[in-house]
Amino acid sequence: MSETTNNIIEVKNLKKYFKVGKKDVLKAVDDVSFCIKEGETLGLVGESGCGKTTCGRTVVGMYGKTEGQVLYKGKDVHSLKGKEKRAFTKDVQIIFQDPYASLDPRMTVAEIIGEGIEIHGLAKNKKEKEERIAHLLEMVGLNKEHANRFIHEFSGGQRQRIGIARALAVEPKFIMCDEPISALDVSIQAQVANMLIKFQQEMKLTYLFVAHDLAMVKHISDRVAVMYLGAIVELAESEELYSHPLHPYTEALMSAIPIADPKVEDTRERIMLEGDVPSPINTPPGCKFQGRCPKATDKCRCEAPALREVRKGHFVACHLISQ
Numbered sequence: 346m347s348e349t350t351n352n353i354i355e356v357k358n359l360k361k362y363f364k365v366g367k368k369d370v371l372k373a374v375d376d377v378s379f380c381i382k383e384g385e386t387l388g389l390v391g392e393s394g395c396g397k398t399t400c401g402r403t404v405v406g407m408y409g410k411t412e413g414q415v416l417y418k419g420k421d422v423h424s425l426k427g428k429e430k431r432a433f434t435k436d437v438q439i440i441f442q443d444p445y446a447s448l449d450p451r452m453t454v455a456e457i458i459g460e461g462i463e464i465h466g467l468a469k470n471k472k473e474k475e476e477r478i479a480h481l482l483e484m485v486g487l488n489k490e491h492a493n494r495f496i497h498e499f500s501g502g503q504r505q506r507i508g509i510a511r512a513l514a515v516e517p518k519f520i521m522c523d524e525p526i527s528a529l530d531v532s533i534q535a536q537v538a539n540m541l542i543k544f545q546q547e548m549k550l551t552y553l554f555v556a557h558d559l560a561m562v563k564h565i566s567d568r569v570a571v572m573y574l575g576a577i578v579e580l581a582e583s584e585e586l587y588s589h590p591l592h593p594y595t596e597a598l599m600s601a602i603p604i605a606d607p608k609v610e611d612t613r614e615r616i617m618l619e620g621d622v623p624s625p626i627n628t629p630p631g632c633k634f635q636g637r638c639p640k641a642t643d644k645c646r647c648e649a650p651a652l653r654e655v656r657k658g659h660f661v662a663c664h665l666i667s668q
């Protein structure tokens with residue numbers, strides 16, 4: 346999956362395991378490979394507990410890896426040092442799901458946004474820093490009067506705008522958006538998503554957009570990877586995935602998205618998945634989805650399917666899908 350040369354991120358056979366108790370191992374990310382091209386948005390979706398957030402955080406170096414490799418512009422993220430590490434911490438930013446937990450309540454908005462500007466020496470003096478902060482606040486739909494206030498004085502949507510301004514302050518290249526709209530009111534979600542799309546176009550940003558909301562991921566992503574129990578089960582261009590989902594898990598997730606047309610909504614088939622995602626501590630043998638898959642066969646119960654390209658750019662891990 347690394348056939349093009351303009352990949353900004355390349356993830357190769359990445360594993361991230363956590364020790365649980367004395368001998369159990371939680372396989373949060375279990376042999377995941379994908380790439381992200383410069384300027385694109387890759388959506389990473391799946392139910393809660395599927396490993397998507399751990400995967401995103403390992404990709405940006407927030408977590409160490411257990412095995413495999415993550416390359417940012419060809420350099421191994423987990424062994425960067427000195428100048429290269431400093432450049433990486435400027436280039437690569439995170440927008441978190443919960444802006445209240447990720448923004449220091451004792452700092453003013455100006456201090457939160459200005460911190461990165463100062464660390465990376467992006468303003469010549471105090472005046473220039475203040476001008477940059479005022480400009481960033483305007484960009485995200487706030488104003489310079491907000492600069493001296495504290496986080497608790499803002500609504501959830503405004504806090505997320507401050508989180509976005511903080512990420513943009515250091516002129517990043519790549520942003521890991523960690524469920525940035527899930528905690529917001531539905532009325533605010535589209536506004537924040539549209540803002541992220543606008544900044545991506547204007548600033549030529551690349552996003553890894555982690556989410557469980559398939560409908561929103563379609564709106565924002567060029568390509569989408571579907572995760573289940575620590576592994577990618579399907580990956581394709583957004584339009585292709587939504588019009589031709591191949592993996593039974595993706596089909597089930599798609600069937601749960603409401604359709605605006607009531608006639609279509611009333612007649613279409615819903616695929617109900619039984620049970621919850623199994624524990625990543627004791628993963629089942631064979632295909633990880635076999636315990637919930639309505640199409641599982643004996644082969645599925647003993648042999649794990651590999652992620653294979655079955656149509657151009659469309660990868661799927663399922664024994665039943667042939668090229």
Ligand code: SF4
Nearest residue numbers: 632635638645663664
């Ligand atoms: Fe279902 Fe088998 Fe395909 Fe797994 S490999 S998704 S169990 S049909």
